Amino acid sequence: MSEAPILSVEDLAVGFTGPDGRRTRAVDGVSFSVAPGRTLGIVGESGCGKSVTSLAVMGLLPRTGTSVTGRVLFDGRDLLTESERTLRDxxxxxxxxIFQEPMTSLNPSYTIGDxxxxxxxRHRAVGKREAAERAVEMLARVRIPEPARRFHDYPHRLSGGMRQRVMIAMALACEPRLLIADEPTTALDVTIQAQILDLMRALREETGTAVVLITHDLGVVAEVCDDVAVMYAGQVVERAPVEELFRFPQHPYTVGLLGSLPRFDRARGRLAAIEGTVPDMSRPPAGCRFAARCPFRITRCETMPDLVEIGGDRATRCWRAPLEELAA
Amino acid sequence: MLQLIGKRLAQLVPTLFFVSVLIFSLQHLMPGDPALVMAGEERDPVVIEQIRKQYGLDQPIPVQYAMWIGKVLAGDLGESMRLKVPVSELVAQKLPVTIQLAVMAMLIALVLGVATGVLSAVKRNSAWDWVVNVVGLAGISTPNFWLGIMMILLFAVHLGWLPASGYVSPFEDLQRSLATTIMPAFVLGTAIAGVIMRHTRSAMIQALDSDYVRTARAKGLSERTVVWKHAMRNALTPVITLGALEFGTLLSGAVLTEQIFSIPGFGKLIVDAVFNRDYAVVQGVVLVTATTYIVLNLLADIGYILANPRLRS
Incomplete structure (x- = not known):
């Protein structure tokens, strides 16, 4: 990476205490960083801690029953030690x-313009009129037709794709340095997905905003991301530039994920699935969390591997990396 | 939107017709002969027959209904057999009293109920939430007459701060009017405050967990704006409906409370009328109450439409 990262997450851990007193470690040992103008994808299956990670960065996790440790360095300051007031600013x-559910993420009782x-x-010393002009301009930038008229519409008048554009307009209105997009296209039709991804890519190029894109969809990752962090059971298990990851995955879980993508250039048959299920996070295994499902498992996997740099801007959490020699 | 409101208005007609038939027939199912009551000690069959004729009681029931509803539509609710006063006059006299009481009670209920409901949703599962819920439940389940008597004992008998009973019109003397109505209004209001609190709390909890509240927080808005603007606006719609219905209930006569505080309102009027078999008064009062209730329901619906942009357009 050429530029200093705008966001750098170090050893983030999030634990929840349920009303029954049971503690669940939703996230631990999550480290990644993203530089201005670049897009980092965070991939993993449901429940792997992707969304919790993003909410922890934003400081939007509920305060009661939640413990957050580690460091979240944004523009040089640790957000985890900042006051709620500073975070709000x-x-x-x-x-x-921006969030996964465009249908419910806008308040139904106020116009999108409002x-x-x-x-x-809230963030700029401008009057309502000036802000309204800016809002119309933003609606135009996210390619909403007739923005001045749409400004007065209530959310229910807009389709899901249009609402997600409004969310993007709202998020980018103050020219943020970092945009976190949590599954922004998951709830949308495939054609709309492509439009929204195109839009996000174009806006990132125009504004130089760093983007953290959270998704379970490797297709989306290949489409828009520069770098990828793969998460499994609350941990980052692999980190790599996007082409590298697809070419030479260095963690067995990534290998499994890529194997489960349908491909046209292979004979039709059953899609490869990863055997077994995700571990119970209220009682995570002591060793490698993927070991129980891993085809390359050895006895050493009973102790937890660290996320280690393996050169070329890459890191993996596997005792057996590099994996190329095992392929045969 | 106008179409929607028009449709609701059109629905009023059959509802009111049905209510009028119901009121009229229930009246005739009541035991006892009004002619006998009016004749009093004098059991002369000639007199009784004359009374029957005078009030149309000798006609078939459908004819009696037609006569009655025709007059009602002309604004004539008949005459009290006992007091020899037009029923509409009685209504005009007593209804404002009950309206004053109901408005005061509703204000108390809304201020207490919404404020505590919102706070207990914001601080859910805290000690505060627990206390509010217990007090709210106590408010709902405490019988009005008991609370009324206790308040009279404390504030009127022991402390002497407020008059124990009676009523003064606010146009005569505002301060004394408030002094005579604050206790009954409080008794009526707290019972409703509990219900409103519980509804507000659950609607607010739902709203606070919603995606749009998360969006509002992600915009960096203060917690006050998030709660009182974004969550509240959506949580209040069911509370509007509830408030209107409860207001209707209040108007239909706070029978017990008015008795305890000797307030000459609707509740007292109807109780007296029923005991005296004063048909015309019972019919008139129930009809006015039912109409008010239905109109309030309509207003609640319109309020709901206005508060909800999806229905407005």
Whole structure:
């Protein structure tokens, strides 16, 4: 990476205590960083801690029953030690987020214009009129037709794809330095997905915003990301530039994920699935969390491997890396 | 939106017709002959027959209904057989009293209920939440008459701060009017406050867990704006409906409370009328109450439409 990262997460761990007193470690040992103008994909299956990680970065996790440790360095300051007040000043301004559910993420009782204006007025010393002009301009930038008219529409008048554009307009209205997008296209039709991804890519190029894109979809990763962090059972298990990851995956879980992608250039048969299930995170195994499902398992896997740099901007959490020799 | 409101208005007609038939027939199912009651000690069959004729009681029931509803539509609710006063006059006299009481009670209920409901949703599962829920439940389950008597004992008898009973119109003397109505209004209001609190709490909890509240927080809005603007606006719609219905209940006569505080309102009027078999008064009062209730329901629906952009367009 050429530039200093705008966001650098180090050894992030999040634990929840349920009402029954049971502790669940949703995330631990998560480290990644993203530089201005670049897109980092965080991939993994449901429940692997992707969303919890993003909410922890934003400081949006519920405060009761939650413990967050590690460091979240944003623009040189550790967000985990900042006051709620400082975080509020950053959120929506230099740190923005869009969510998976465009249908429910906008308040049904206010016009989309009002909701964008609210974000601008909160962070910029501008009047309502000026903010409204800015909001219309943002709606135009996310390619919403007739933005000045749409400004007065309530969310229910818009389709899911249009609502996600509004969310993006709102998030980018104050020109954030980092945009976290949590499964932004999962709830949308495939054609709309492509449009939204194109839009995000174009806007990133225009604004130089760093993007953290959270997804379970490797197709989306290949499409828009520069770098990837693969998460499994609350940990980052592999980190790599995107082409490298697809060419030479260095963690057995990544290998399994790539193997489960349908491909046209192979004979039709059953899709490869990863055998077994994700471990219970209230009682995670002491060793490698993937060991129980791993075809390359050895006795050493009973102790937890670290996420180690293996050169070429890559890191993996596997005793047996590099995996090339095992392929035969 | 106008179409929607028009449709609701059109629905009023059959509802009111049905209610009027119901009121009229229930009246005739009540035991006892009003002509006999009016004749009093004098059991002269000629007099009784004359009374029957005078009030149309000798006509077939459908004819009696037609006569009655025709007059009602003309604004004539008949005459009290006992007090020899037009029923509409009685209604005009007593209804404002009950309306004053109901408005005061509703204000108390809304302020207490919404504020505590929101706070207990925000601080859910805290000691505060627990206390509010216990007090709220106590408010719902405490019988009005008991609370009323206790308040009279404390504030009127022991402390002497407030009059124990009676009523003064606010147009005569506002301060004394408030002094005479604050206790009954509080008794009525707290019972409703509990219900409103519980509804507000659950609607707020749902709203606070919603995606749009997360979006509002992600914009960096203060917790106050998030709670009182974004969550509240959506949580209040069911509370509007509930409030209107409860208001209707209040108007239909706080029978017990008015008795205890000797407030000459609707509740007292109807109780007296039933005991005296004063047909015309019972019919008139119930009809006015039912109409008010239905109109309030309509207003609640319109309020719901206005508060909900999906229905507005």
């Amino acid at each position: 950053l959120r929506g301004d230099r740190l923005a987020m 909701q964008i204006v609210e974000a601008i007025v």
